[in-house]
Amino acid sequence: MRTEKIGHSKASDSRFTFHVSRFRDKLSTLKTCFLFCTLLCCTVLYGCGTPSTIEVSPPAPPKPSEAVRRLQAKIEATLNDPLLASSNVGMKVASLGTGEVLYEKDAEKLYHPASTMKLITAATALIKLSPNYRFRTTLYADRLEGGRVMGNIYLKGGGDPVFNSNDLGKMVDRLVEMDTKDLRGDIVVDETYFDAVRRGKGWMWDDGPIGGYYPHLSALTINRNGVLVRISPGSEVDDPVHVHLDPPTQYMKIVNDANTVGVSERTRLTIKREDRSIEANVLIIDGAMTIGQAEMNRRADVLDPALYCGTLLREMLAEQGVTLYGTVRYGEVPEEAVEIIQHISPPLSRILWEMNKPSDNLIAELLLKTIGAELRGAPGTAEKGLGAIGNLLGIIGMDRRYYTFADGSGVSRYNLVTASLLTDLLVYMYRNFAVMPEYLASLPVGGVDGTLTRRMRGMSAEGILRAKTGTLRGLTALAGYTVTADGETVAFSIIVSNYLGPVSPRRVLQDKIGDILTQFSRQDYYEELDNGERKN
Structure with missing residues (x-):
């Protein structure tokens, strides 16, 4: 008996080949997707175990109105x-x-x-x-006997930048109230609350002493560490000009080389520090003022401000009739010293x-x-x-x-x-x-x-x-x-x-x-x- 193939032709062979080809393409695509997903999962899992940084650009600033x-x-x-x-x-x-x-x-x-x-x-x-916050300036003595001050007195600065002669005068009044007739010890000024560097880093070497712009620095400061120099003409031509210091003090010395001239003459007055003098606080006043010219006021900085403060204390005590035998010098307040009075600054x-x-x-x-x-x-x-x-x-x-x-x-x-x-x-x-x-x-x-x-x-x-x-x-x-x-x-x-x-x-x-x-x-x-x- 002859057997025939049923349903088989060249057309059916081509359709089958076509479907097989499509299946292979889909299978290849699936393999690709699987590999991609596997790689993605590995990346995510790796990122979970390792810190990562995501840089986000800052938002652009809004446009101005x-x-x-x-x-x-x-x-x-x-x-x-x-x-x-x-x-x-x-x-x-x-x-x-x-x-x-x-x-x-x-x-x-x-x-x-x-x-x-x-x-x-x-x-x-x-x-x-x-x-x-308030600054404190304190006066001490070595000891008290019967309520009277004995030994050295110590003036310790606490950096008060506005301490002045009036404040110091109240300390003098307190000493007088304690029946202080004489002081056999020294006036010791203590500025150890700060270092001893007198000027700021980078200040110009030729910054002058006049004007109060570049004062010397100290933990014991008074009157902004300066004196006010008041200069006025004499009453007659060729008279020397009149010079007064405020406060009056021997701490600043004056060399007066200025004189008085007629109204028609041109004038110029200069004030400078005598740097070559052994006494550093020496001012030289040179030039001229015309008759009737208004008083000139200039601030002059002092060197060694703590000694200046101690000198003013000595001069004020002398004005109150207190006899002083010692000198004004640097030092430190000893631990056993007795506090006499403390000045507290404004806030x-x-x-x-x-x-x-x-x-x-x-x-x-x-x-x-x-x-x-x-x-x-x-x-x-x-x-x-x-x-x-x-x-x-x-x-x-x-x-x-x-x-x-x-x-x-x-x-x-x-x-x-x-x-x-x-x-x-x-x-x-x-x-x-x-x-x-x-x-x-x-x-x-x-x-x-x-x-x-x-x-x-x-x-x-x-x-x-x-x-x-x-x-x-x-x-x-x-x-x-x-x-x-x-x-x-x-x-x-x-x-x-x-x-x-x-x-x-x-x-x-x-x-x-x-x-x-x-x-x-x-x-x-x-x-x-x-x-x-x-x-x-």
Whole structure:
């Protein structure tokens, strides 16, 4: 019997081949997917056992509003003044309400802060010492017999930068009340609360003794470590000029080579220190004054401030009839000494007012060393104080690559900061309610007081803007706060450096920017839009 193949043809063979081919393709795809999934699972499992970092790009800053753009344009127009063509300008403005940076220019470049350094010193003192911190200056004696002082007396300084002759006079009164008729021992001045470094690191060698800008440093300070020299003309031509010291003291010697001339003659009066004298505190007054010329007053710094203080104590006791047999010398208070009287200073909050308003360098430097002594132990040094400043800036989040400090006042050109650092510090202090009122109150007010007394008068910023000034040759800085037309508080810093010529025209531009910030309103733009829509 013949058998035939049923249902088999060339067409059916080709369809079968086609299906087999599709099956093989699917199988290959499945194998690929399986390998991919296996690799993915291994990667995930490996990642679970190993820490990994995913870098996420920071979001782009929001575009400024039209009102802010107009503010920026006004500031740019001011900074484009030809006066600043060859200068460097660092600036940053931040809103304390929104945190928005309203304007910045070269805000991360380094500049000398000048006296805006006092903003940093003041902030550290308030936070590390507290607004109610007080300085102590203490008078001791070796012993008391029947209530009377015997042996040496000791005057120990505690860094009080505002201790003065009136305060010392109260100590003298106490000694007189104790029936002190004579003192057979010495007057020993103790300044060991600080080191014996008299000047800040990087201070210029030719900084003169006149003006009170560069006083010598000591833990025992009196009358800002200086004397006031009062000079007036004689009553006749060729008479020597009259010279008086306030307070009167033999500690500062005067060589008077100046005379009186007629009204028609040109005059010039100079005061300089006699550096070659064995007695370092010698001032030479040279030149001339015209008949009827008004009295001239100049502050002169003293060398060895603690000895100056001890000498004033000796002279005051002598005026009260106390006989003194010993000398004034350096030394330390012995442990067994008896306390006679202690003077306690005003609170730190008040002293900061006296530092920042007139920009007092001595207060800033003594504060720096006091911070060091209180936090890291006596003797207080600038290095210890600067360490505390670095600690505070680290807490705030400041990058150490963008600052370096050498003193507390800003006199040194070794100091370097950025405009961003100053503004960020101002923002931090404003938001620190525990110290903000005292910090803000210490700043000069535009057109009202301190170093801003004669600035911004007649401007919107007058009586509103509060800021610390800073000046070195070829540099002017202004950093602080103002309130805008909308009631929005802003912090700002403006540093202009590397210019020739007088500082006044550059200050005018800084004041103009301060006024622009004070006039700034976010509402002006919308009001103009509304008015435009009404016209249409």
